Amino acid sequence: MPIVTATIGRRTRGDGDTVDLTDDLSAAIGESGLGNGVATLFIGGSTAGITTIEFEPGAVSDLQQVFEAIAPQDRDWRHHLRWGDHNGHSHVRSALLGPSLSVPFVNGALTLGTWQQVVLVDFDDRPRTREVVVQLIGE
Amino acid sequence: MPIVTATIGRRTRGDGDTVDLTDDLSAAIGESGLGNGVATLFIGGSTAGITTIEFEPGAVSDLQQVFEAIAPQDRDWRHHLRWGDHNGHSHVRSALLGPSLSVPFVNGALTLGTWQQVVLVDFDDRPRTREVVVQLIGE
Amino acid sequence: MPIVTATIGRRTRGDGDTVDLTDDLSAAIGESGLGNGVATLFIGGSTAGITTIEFEPGAVSDLQQVFEAIAPQDRDWRHHLRWGDHNGHSHVRSALLGPSLSVPFVNGALTLGTWQQVVLVDFDDRPRTREVVVQLIGE
Numbered sequence: 001m002p003i004v005t006a007t008i009g010r011r012t013r014g015d016g017d018t019v020d021l022t023d024d025l026s027a028a029i030g031e032s033g034l035g036n037g038v039a040t041l042f043i044g045g046s047t048a049g050i051t052t053i054e055f056e057p058g059a060v061s062d063l064q065q066v067f068e069a070i071a072p073q074d075r076d077w078r079h080h081l082r083w084g085d086h087n088g089h090s091h092v093r094s095a096l097l098g099p100s101l102s103v104p105f106v107n108g109a110l111t112l113g114t115w116q117q118v119v120l121v122d123f124d125d126r127p128r129t130r131e132v133v134v135q136l137i138g139e
Numbered sequence: 140m141p142i143v144t145a146t147i148g149r150r151t152r153g154d155g156d157t158v159d160l161t162d163d164l165s166a167a168i169g170e171s172g173l174g175n176g177v178a179t180l181f182i183g184g185s186t187a188g189i190t191t192i193e194f195e196p197g198a199v200s201d202l203q204q205v206f207e208a209i210a211p212q213d214r215d216w217r218h219h220l221r222w223g224d225h226n227g228h229s230h231v232r233s234a235l236l237g238p239s240l241s242v243p244f245v246n247g248a249l250t251l252g253t254w255q256q257v258v259l260v261d262f263d264d265r266p267r268t269r270e271v272v273v274q275l276i277g278e
Numbered sequence: 279m280p281i282v283t284a285t286i287g288r289r290t291r292g293d294g295d296t297v298d299l300t301d302d303l304s305a306a307i308g309e310s311g312l313g314n315g316v317a318t319l320f321i322g323g324s325t326a327g328i329t330t331i332e333f334e335p336g337a338v339s340d341l342q343q344v345f346e347a348i349a350p351q352d353r354d355w356r357h358h359l360r361w362g363d364h365n366g367h368s369h370v371r372s373a374l375l376g377p378s379l380s381v382p383f384v385n386g387a388l389t390l391g392t393w394q395q396v397v398l399v400d401f402d403d404r405p406r407t408r409e410v411v412v413q414l415i416g417e
Contacts, residue, residue, distance in 0.1 A: 001140050001141075001142070001276075001279050002279075002417070003279070003314050003315055003416060003417050005314060005382070005384055036142050036144060036274075037142055037274070037276070038177075038179045038274050038276060038316075040316045040380045040382055042380070042381055042382050042389055043391075044389050044390055044391040044394060045391035045393075045394060046330060046331055046332040046337075046391060046393050046394040051234045051235075051237055051238075052185060052233075052234065052237075052238050053185055053230060053233070053234040054185040054218070054230055056218070056221050057217070057221075058216065058217035058218035058219070058220055058221045058227070059185075059216075059217075059218040059221075059227065059230045059231070059234075061217045062210075062216045062217050062218050062227050062230065062231050063230075063231050063234050063235075066209060066210050066231050066235070069209075070209060070344060070347075070348065071340075071344050077336065077337075077340045078335070078336035078337075078339045078340050079332070079334070079336035079337040079340050080336070081336055082334050082335075082336045082337075088336070088337065088340050091331060091332055091337045091340065091341075092337070092340050092341050092344050094330075094331070095329045095330065095331040095337075095341050096235070096329075096341075096344070096374070096375070097234075097235070097237075098237065098329055098330075098375075098376065098379070099329075099330050099379075099394070100379055100380045100381065101237070101238075101239055102179045102181070102239045102241050102380050103181055103239065104144070104179055104181050104272045104273075104274035106144055106272070111181055111183050111272045112183055113182075113183035113184035113185060115184075115185050116183060116184055116185040116238070133382050133384070133389045134382075135314075135315070135316050135382035137276060137279075137315070137316060137415060138142060139141070139142050140279050140280075140281070140415075175281050175283060175413075176281055176413070176415070177316075177318045177413050177415060190373045190374075190376055190377075191324060191372075191373065191376075191377050192324055192369060192372070192373040193324040193357070193369055195357070195360050196356070196360075197355065197356035197357035197358070197359055197360045197366070198324075198355075198356070198357040198360075198366065198369045198370070198373075200356045201349075201355045201356050201357050201366050201369065201370050202369075202370050202373050202374075205348060205349050205370050205374070208348075209348060235374070236374070236376075237376065240376070240377075240378055241318045241320070241378045241380050242320060242378065243283070243318055243320050243411045243412075243413035245283055245411070250320055250322050250411045251322055252321075252322040252323035252324060254323075254324050255322060255323060255324040255377070276415060277281060278280070278281050
């Protein structure tokens with residue numbers, strides 16, 4: 001049973017920018033030649049997260065509205081005292097959402113629901129270039 | 140090292156209905172004949188989530204109370220503008236909790252704590268028939 | 279492709295005590311001799327969680343402040359009616375953060391960002407001795 005490592009690169013706008021990784025993830029599985037297994041996605045960095053959502057502007061906006069209520073951008077976060085930056089909210093949101101996601105695939109297809117996409121949410125307060133690691137383990 | 144795919148079906152009542160998957164998950168590991176490995180659970184769909192909790196009515200109710208405060212059912216979610224439905228809160232809660240969980244097993248037993256169960260939480264606003272995918276990788 | 283099981287033990291102070299597991303996790307990968315794979319961390323118990331964060335006192339404190347707002351310690355949680363204890367908030371926070379994390383490693387190194395550490399957050403209301411299970415699958 002082999003392991004195949006892939007990466008998915010994205011340029012994001014920050015501020016909760018949510019990008020759909022599903023097609024690239026499916027392509028990585030296709031290129032691996034694996035039939036059944038698990039895709040582990042991971043974002044290196046402490047100001048972004050990975051989850052699934054119905055990727056349409058309303059639901060994406062709703063999620064951001066809730067994060068803004070839970071961890072507002074303009075609070076005097078203690079993290080700001082450390083570096084003099086202004087992305088304390090980004091760190092909290094990232095820790096809450098989590099940096100990893102594991103998605104099984106069967107017969108080469110992700111086991112996602114019809115209205116469910118794999119997304120990277122970039123909480124940082126500025127545009128970033130991100131690289132999501134995809135580790136495929138299967139047969 | 141083989142991969143074994145199982146599914147756990149459940150009829151849920153929606154509205155935060157929380158169902159215990161632990162026994163079925165243990166049974167799937169037993170049937171696989173695997174001793175050591177990782178069980179990856181995944182719910183296909185964008186209005187449910189998977190986590191662990193002490194599965195007793197109080198803690199389950201407490202979790203739902205917090206979700207209601209974070210993402211109330213009766214808010215005018217933007218997602219409603221998309222489809223004319225009323226489950227915007229379900230999508231937000233699902234994205235926050237996450238659709239997947241990875242649980243190691245050792246000598247055929249889940250590494251759960253004594254008071255810890257694996258649960259599916261169905262946030263949708265109506266009863267659903269759900270199928271959780273369980274991908275077992277081990278030896 | 280082998281599976282290697284390790285454990286990381288920690289004595290925590292509870293009340294949101296956040297401990298850095300990164301060095302021990304890296305050491306476990308090194309000792310396994312595996313090059314590429316996935317490390318699945320899991321905390322057995324329903325009052326703690328695992329995530330990543332920039333491990334500095336400000337960001338750690340910010341995360342705890344948000345958990346205190348979402349699930350306050352002094353609320354009359356229904357879970358308290360079950361056992362007469364006082365850690366209902368701990369259970370809710372644990373279920374929200376989640377007990378597991380999957381981190382890919384490549385060429386023997388975790389794919390973490392520069393300012394990103396793997397942490398155990400102990401939400402219980404008293405000191406605990408914890409054992410995090412680390413399941414390494416790789417080649």
